[in-house]
Amino acid sequence: MTNATIASAWTTAVDDAPIAVATAADLVAIAGADGTAWILEAATGVPVGTVTLPGGLLAAAFSPDASHLALAGPSGHALWRRSDGHVVAEQTGAWSGAVRWAGPDRVAVASGRRALVLSTDGTQLWATDPAPSTVTDLAWLRDGRRLASSAYGGVRCHERHTDKPVTEYRYLGSHLAIALAPTGRWICTGNQDASIHIWRTRDGDDLTMQGYPDKIARLAFDDTGQWLASDGAPDITVWDFSGKGPAGTEPRSLRTHETVTALAWRPGGDAVLASAGAEGTVAFWRAGSGRAGALVRPAYERELTDAVVALAWSGPGLLVLADYQGRVEAWPLPDGLAR
Numbered sequence: 001m002t003n004a005t006i007a008s009a010w011t012t013a014v015d016d017a018p019i020a021v022a023t024a025a026d027l028v029a030i031a032g033a034d035g036t037a038w039i040l041e042a043a044t045g046v047p048v049g050t051v052t053l054p055g056g057l058l059a060a061a062f063s064p065d066a067s068h069l070a071l072a073g074p075s076g077h078a079l080w081r082r083s084d085g086h087v088v089a090e091q092t093g094a095w096s097g098a099v100r101w102a103g104p105d106r107v108a109v110a111s112g113r114r115a116l117v118l119s120t121d122g123t124q125l126w127a128t129d130p131a132p133s134t135v136t137d138l139a140w141l142r143d144g145r146r147l148a149s150s151a152y153g154g155v156r157c158h159e160r161h162t163d164k165p166v167t168e169y170r171y172l173g174s175h176l177a178i179a180l181a182p183t184g185r186w187i188c189t190g191n192q193d194a195s196i197h198i199w200r201t202r203d204g205d206d207l208t209m210q211g212y213p214d215k216i217a218r219l220a221f222d223d224t225g226q227w228l229a230s231d232g233a234p235d236i237t238v239w240d241f242s243g244k245g246p247a248g249t250e251p252r253s254l255r256t257h258e259t260v261t262a263l264a265w266r267p268g269g270d271a272v273l274a275s276a277g278a279e280g281t282v283a284f285w286r287a288g289s290g291r292a293g294a295l296v297r298p299a300y301e302r303e304l305t306d307a308v309v310a311l312a313w314s315g316p317g318l319l320v321l322a323d324y325q326g327r328v329e330a331w332p333l334p335d336g337l338a339r
Contacts, residue, residue, distance in 0.1 A: 009330040010045035011319060014038045018322035021312040022069065024062030027082075028312075029069055029321050030328055031060040037071055037080075041145065042314040045330060051080040051087060058097040065104045068120050072096035077109045079122055091121025098137045102144030108190070109180045110135040115149045115158070129163040131156060139180040139187070141201070148173035150189055169199040171206070176217050180227035186241060188228060190216025196230055196239075198246070207247050209284070218260060223269040227288055231260035235273055238287045238296075250293035256283050256301055264319075272299075272337055274319050276308035282321060284334055300334040 002258075016032025023029075023042060030038045035056045037049040055075025062069050068088075069080040076092035077099065094112035101107050102117075106125065109116045113130040115138055131151035139148045141157065148157045152174050156165040174192035181187070188198045194212040196219065199205070212232035219230045221241075227238045228246075236254035239246040257277025266272040271288035283298040290296050302321065311321040319331045 004189040006300075006331045006334055009043075009254045009332055011327065011329045012045045012047075013327045014322075014328060015201045016326055017324050018310050018326060018328070019057055020060050021310045021320050021322055022060040022062050022172050023312045023314040023320060023326075024064055027066040028314055028330075029060050029062065030310075030322055031057040031071065032326075033057060035073060037069065039069065039080075040328075041129060042320070042330075044316065045328070047334075051078065051085075053078045053090070054092065059099055061099045061101060061107070063101050063104045063107070063120070067104065068100035070101070070107045070109065072099045074176035077111065077116075079107070079118060079120070081120070088120070089118060095134055098135070100140055100272065101139040102147075103163060106144065106243060108138045108140065108147055108149075110138055110149070113151070116145060117147065117160075126161045127163065128156070128158050128165070133174070136174075136176050137178040137189075139178045141180060141184060148178060148180065148187060150178050155187060155189060167204075168229075169204060169206070171208070172199045173197075176215060177339070179221050179228060180222060181221050181228075181241060183225040185225065185244065186221075188219060190219040190230060190232070194232060196228075196232075200245070209246070209251075212237075218263055220263060220265055222265040222271060222273075222287075223267060224271075227265075227271055229254075229263055229265065229273055229287065231263065234258055234260075236260055236263060236273070236285075236287075238273070240288075252287065252290055252292065252294050252296050254283075254285050254287060254296045256281055256298050261307060261309050262321075264312055266313055266316055266333070268316045272333075274313070276311055276313055276321065278307045280304045280307050282308055282311070282331075284337055286337070299337055 079089040133152035154170040157167040175189040177190040237251040257280040283301040306323040
């Protein structure tokens, strides 16, 4: 199965270098570096519309019902409404690299050193006070009742409508990405100093996973909260958070890429991970197979002409991927990986 060929469900192209793929319900968005997001039907790839944020794009995220698309970039953020194709909110002037939805009606946006929370009509509901540095990532805790933001020095948590943090998880350094366990038990950051820092949310007990050759910029839990995947090396590492957590354990190592460019867990909690590398390989993994410390080989891999720079699952059965030349493909799940 490793060398089999997947027949694409559909292919298309966008006139830019993609930086992100966002999916929700029946839509897909391909965010381009120059500032345009192309919105497509997930089942067919047929264009639905476009929206442009002046100054470029760094992140994009649909609301869970796909009624709105939030965009973030070096010059600000914007909010697109599906019902009429209008931009209902746009703010320029502050660097923004993260957007996160709390259900269908509220979205958090990184805006310089602050996090802003907007309603779907673009109204600013509240904002945090300034962090020590630019906010790099966001996550919602407690079913959207608490917002976590990462910046230099750690993670700051805010209750609704509170500008000052109610909890802080401290670790000296630059934090690039947040991963929150779906159980709410763990909060993790990927860091510029080539480490993963982990806190237990109930008491702040923490530990650091060090020794990576490169910074950790991609970090994600699967739907069960048992498995945490990260970049930071040619190998993808997968840590087991079952039981008392990963302290004193070794990760599984997923080896096929030279440099990891994208990774995404398949929805549903079956520990299937999709990844891409700068060498042009796309791989599917049974990421929980083997013992702790084991070397895991791909269940399926395919080498493409150009490097895939972004990918995302549209439901459990379709993977949408985009290469740096603007080619977009949708792949069904390879035979034998579904359980």
